[in-house]
Amino acid sequence: MTETATTGAQQSFQLKGATVPMTSLELLYFDSDSFEATLRDKIRQAPGFFRDVPLVISLEKYQGAANELDFFQMIGICRRHSIHVVGVRGGDDDHNRLARNASLALIPAGAVRERPAPEPDDKIVTEDVQTPASTPQAASPVAARIVTQPVRSGQQVYAPEGDLVILAPVQAGAEVLAAGNIHVYGPLRGRALAGVHGLETARVFCQSLEAELVSIAGHYKISEDLQDQGWKSAVQIQLRDNLLVVTPLDKA
Missing domain, CATH: 3.30.70.260 (ACT domain)
Structure with a gap:
């Protein structure tokens, strides 16, 4: 030995x-x-x-x-x-x-x-x-992950069990993912994927929609599709009848 x-x-x-x-x-x-x-x-x-x-x-x-x-x-x-x-x-x-x-x-x-x-x-x-060694999820509510710094190009931020709250901009080339909702208190310029475990009631909220891609439970829209719907304004994005719907926050 x-x-x-x-x-x-x-x-x-x-x-x-x-x-x-x-x-x-x-x-x-x-x-x-x-x-x-x-x-x-x-x-x-x-x-x-x-x-x-x-x-x-x-x-x-x-x-x-x-x-x-x-x-x-x-x-x-x-x-x-x-x-x-x-x-x-x-x-x-x-x-x-x-x-x-x-x-x-x-x-x-x-x-x-x-x-x-x-x-x-x-x-x-x-x-x-x-993997079989995964720990079962607790029944108690999962706290949101809160990020206070800008999410820069090339970075990925992931909340695997709950909501993701970002109190700063998400830059182009960055990626944010969450099992639940995503809240961006600033411009959303990168990619945002909510409901990554299949939660179709998840939503994406942002102060300025400038995203490269937004996805909810696997359904997605790219920037070309988003630019006709609340571009550069405060919106929420949700899934209705397998389609992503963008709604201004002041009309939600």
């Missing part, structure tokens, strides 16, 4: 359960050209939103043949667009064998909280992947 082990030195790491927002891609069939063309179109709708995101390939609705699944091609296409495929969910034994050969993690369906399936227009899906 080494001296380090016998003297009880501190371990170099610890394993803990985590709740991580991830994007799920529900694959119906795989054709490399069609796959990349569709991926380009999604990225064009929300430039920068998908950069460096972890992606889970969902095979629960896959209709193609197993021999058409080429995870190495999928991984390569996604990497060219700065998206990282980390695992596969669902599928049969043949699908799982192909995923293992590509060094992808196998994610049980029960480990993921379901989200509405993606649609062609203005919708993304984010999911929580929880």
Whole structure:
């Protein structure tokens, strides 16, 4: 036994359960050209939103043949667009064998909280992947996370269990996420994702809407769509009938 082990030195790491927002891609069939063309179109709708995101390939609705699944091609296409495929969910034994050969993690369906399936227009899906070691949530109310400093370009602020309150501007290129509502007491110029666990009653409030992207429970609008609805004014954004609705705060 080494001296380090016998003297009880501190371990170099610890394993803990985590709740991580991830994007799920529900694959119906795989054709490399069609796959990349569709991926380009999604990225064009929300430039920068998908950069460096972890992606889970969902095979629960896959209709193609197993021999058409080429995870190495999928991984390569996604990497060219700065998206990282980390695992596969669902599928049969043949699908799982192909995923293992590509060094992808196998994610049980029960480990993921379901989200509405993606649609062609203005919708993304984010999911929580929880390890078995995750601690159950307490029944008591979760306090809001309060941020008093500006959220600068390249920064990400995440409230995984409740509301997020920001008493300062959110700069372009920044990203704020919350399980509940998001309140920005200043200009919202970056990306805001509320209800990331699927809470469709979540809302986004801001003093000046200048966002690159706003999302609630996976439904989103990009800046081009928002500029005709309360742009650079105080608004709230909520989900109604699967559509994001922007309302001036003085008329809410």
